[in-house]
Amino acid sequence: MTPHERPAATDGRREARRLAAGIVAAGMLLTGTAAWAAARVDANTEQRLLESQTRQAASVLTSAVQLIERPLGTALSVQRVAAPSDRTKAFRRFMVSFVGPDKMFVGASLWQRRGDTVEPIASTGEAPAVSLDDPATRSYVLRAFEHTTPTAEQLRIGDRARIAWAQADPVTGYAVYAERAIPADRRAPVDTNSAYADLHYAIYLGREVTPEALTTTDVPPATLPLDGDTARDEIRFGDTVLTLVTSPRVHLGSSLSRWLPTWLLLGGLLATLVGAGTAHRLARARRSAEDDATTITELYQQVDALYGQQRDLFERLQRALLPSAMPTLPQAEFASRYVAGARGIDIGGDWYSVVALDEHRFGFVVGDVSGRGVDTVAVMAQARFTVRAYLLDGHGPAAVLERCSHQFDIEADGHLTTVLVGVGDARTGELILANAGHPAPMLVNGVVEPVSVPPGRPLGIGPATYAETTVQVPAGATLFCFTDGLVERRGEDIDAGTARLAATLRTAAAKSPEEMVAHAVASLRRADTADDIAALALRWTGAY
Amino acid sequence: MAAFTTSLDGGVAVVRISGELDIASHGELLAHTEPLLRSDAKVVALDVADVTFIDSSGLGALVRLQQQAVDAGRSLRLRNPPRPVTRILSLTGLADLFPTDTDQ
Numbered sequence: 001m002t003p004h005e006r007p008a009a010t011d012g013r014r015e016a017r018r019l020a021a022g023i024v025a026a027g028m029l030l031t032g033t034a035a036w037a038a039a040r041v042d043a044n045t046e047q048r049l050l051e052s053q054t055r056q057a058a059s060v061l062t063s064a065v066q067l068i069e070r071p072l073g074t075a076l077s078v079q080r081v082a083a084p085s086d087r088t089k090a091f092r093r094f095m096v097s098f099v100g101p102d103k104m105f106v107g108a109s110l111w112q113r114r115g116d117t118v119e120p121i122a123s124t125g126e127a128p129a130v131s132l133d134d135p136a137t138r139s140y141v142l143r144a145f146e147h148t149t150p151t152a153e154q155l156r157i158g159d160r161a162r163i164a165w166a167q168a169d170p171v172t173g174y175a176v177y178a179e180r181a182i183p184a185d186r187r188a189p190v191d192t193n194s195a196y197a198d199l200h201y202a203i204y205l206g207r208e209v210t211p212e213a214l215t216t217t218d219v220p221p222a223t224l225p226l227d228g229d230t231a232r233d234e235i236r237f238g239d240t241v242l243t244l245v246t247s248p249r250v251h252l253g254s255s256l257s258r259w260l261p262t263w264l265l266l267g268g269l270l271a272t273l274v275g276a277g278t279a280h281r282l283a284r285a286r287r288s289a290e291d292d293a294t295t296i297t298e299l300y301q302q303v304d305a306l307y308g309q310q311r312d313l314f315e316r317l318q319r320a321l322l323p324s325a326m327p328t329l330p331q332a333e334f335a336s337r338y339v340a341g342a343r344g345i346d347i348g349g350d351w352y353s354v355v356a357l358d359e360h361r362f363g364f365v366v367g368d369v370s371g372r373g374v375d376t377v378a379v380m381a382q383a384r385f386t387v388r389a390y391l392l393d394g395h396g397p398a399a400v401l402e403r404c405s406h407q408f409d410i411e412a413d414g415h416l417t418t419v420l421v422g423v424g425d426a427r428t429g430e431l432i433l434a435n436a437g438h439p440a441p442m443l444v445n446g447v448v449e450p451v452s453v454p455p456g457r458p459l460g461i462g463p464a465t466y467a468e469t470t471v472q473v474p475a476g477a478t479l480f481c482f483t484d485g486l487v488e489r490r491g492e493d494i495d496a497g498t499a500r501l502a503a504t505l506r507t508a509a510a511k512s513p514e515e516m517v518a519h520a521v522a523s524l525r526r527a528d529t530a531d532d533i534a535a536l537a538l539r540w541t542g543a544y
Numbered sequence: 545m546a547a548f549t550t551s552l553d554g555g556v557a558v559v560r561i562s563g564e565l566d567i568a569s570h571g572e573l574l575a576h577t578e579p580l581l582r583s584d585a586k587v588v589a590l591d592v593a594d595v596t597f598i599d600s601s602g603l604g605a606l607v608r609l610q611q612q613a614v615d616a617g618r619s620l621r622l623r624n625p626p627r628p629v630t631r632i633l634s635l636t637g638l639a640d641l642f643p644t645d646t647d648q
Contacts, residue, residue, distance in 0.1 A: 370600035371600070371604070410608055418636060437637040461641070490597045493627065494632060531599070
């Protein structure tokens with residue numbers, strides 16, 4: 001990882017984390033809202049069900065109370081029809097089915113009003129919790145004459161509790177007093193009824209929900225009052241009320257309704273976490289892919305730049321090996337051009353060279369080493385300096401090539417080299433040429449024609465001999481030497497390329513050598529060629 | 545691009561070449577033909593009837609094969625060279641290096 005990539009990668013991780021955090025937040029919110037709504041619905045349903053069951057329980061309790069109170073009223077009715085001598089007997093006979101252990105009442109007594117007070121005249125069952133002679137008891141029974149319904153109150157004997165009833169009949173002046181035991185476990189007889197199956201309950205005498213007022217309950221009294229969701233109802237009880245307080249013992253609604261909030265919560269959290277994790281991974285992966293794409297693009301650009309640099313380097317190397325300045329001779333003008341192939345990275349082995357031999361004579365060379373690349377340029381450099389050295393030693397063109405043919409071996413370096421060597425005399429316009437497999441030069445002089453220079457073998461094949469051709473160049477005429485890159489085209493006869501060059505040079509015959517070279521190269525070089533081109537033009541100005 | 549097929553015609557190993565013999569394919573020409581120069585065939589013929597283009601790298605490969613043939617005591621010949629090939633060979637002073645056969 002290169003240093004400038006690191007911030008992008010960190011950005012990617014941060015972005016992925018932000019996305020995941022967003023999804024978690026949104027998921028939590030949705031989950032929480034859904035679970036809360038479901039819980040609210042469930043709670044409302046529970047409360048409604050609790051209230052409905054409590055009403056049911058209250059009606060069961062009402063029936064029970066009526067069941068308890070009915071014998072008291074009936075006992076008074078019995079007094080209405082009983083003979084005066086038989087009143088106490090009738091009372092006992094009637095009450096026998098209601099009084100006793102495990103019966104409705106533990107004890108009952110019959111009272112008769114006498115003036116402003118009441119007196120007990122008969123008693124049955126267990127001794128009452130209160131003394132019948134107690135004025136408080138008398139006034140309680142007396143108070144019953146003020147009501148058309150029974151009166152009720154709670155009594156305590158130690159830790160035992162009883163409910164005391166009194167009911168009076170103003171017509172006969174009789175009253176009945178009865179005590180009912182509250183079971184030791186404080187369980188109400190009603191709690192076996194199905195209406196109580198799903199409820200905890202506490203029943204208080206009166207409207208106050210206090211431990212003192214508690215009559216019965218199904219829970220340990222110490223844990224009262226009932227907490228959580230509760231419902232409350234009142235049942236008429238004598239001259240007071242029973243307050244029924246309930247709370248659900250179990251979940252009253254469907255189990256779906258009960259567990260839905262939990263499932264929503266757990267499912268939502270799981271989905272949120274999975275979603276966030278997936279999003280995080282995908283975001284990281286996408287960012288990573290983007291980074292990869294960026295890296296590849298950058299690598300490509302680097303390779304492209306390296307390619308350009310290498311090509312540039314090769315071209316500079318090639319140009320460094322070509323003469324930077326032409327020798328200056330009276331009566332002669334020189335122009336030259338080298339262009340690398342338009343396509344591909346490798347440069348070729350084309351070269352040209354002009355060397356002054358003395359004040360009037362000069363040597364010139366155009367050559368082409370087969371292949372492309374650095375080793376081709378190395379062979380080219382060797383060929384160029386070898387030819388130049390032999391020329392400077394005073395050898396004629398044929399002798400130069402013959403000597404060079406000993407120096408190059410395709411077996412050793414893999415290259416074949418074609419060379420055109422010439423020696424010219426600026427005073428006479430006489431040129432001596434020798435050719436090692438190179439394209440023949442063109443003479444531009446009104447007409448344009450190839451100079452016939454019989455080709456000998458290219459360099460690299462082994463020792464060879466070469467013929468020399470002497471050409472007399474008229475004043476103002478131009479000798480145009482070139483490499484095959486200027487004329488060779490795939491799928492075309494080489495002679496067609498040569499003819500195209502001749503036509504191009506004909507249109508440029510009036511131009512300076514410099515312009516002629518530029519025109520020929522610009523006209524004939526193809527944009528898609530991989531081959532390089534070297535061209536050299538020599539013109540006699542004619543004053544000899 | 546060039547395609548190479550090798551066959552045996554009597555005691556002559558024939559490499560039929562079609563396409564362009566250039567800097568891209570000259571290595572392939574060497575790879576196909578060099579083993580034949582070490583085989584029992586005394587004569588190796590390169591059928592160049594379908595060669596459409598040949599550049600200096602292609603010429604270089606032909607020259608190398610000819611030199612190897614001479615070193616190995618074999619004979620390397622060209623078969624049915626079309627005009628572009630004979631023209632290049634003559635322009636580059638290589639024509640006399642390759643004995644040539646032409647089918648009827």
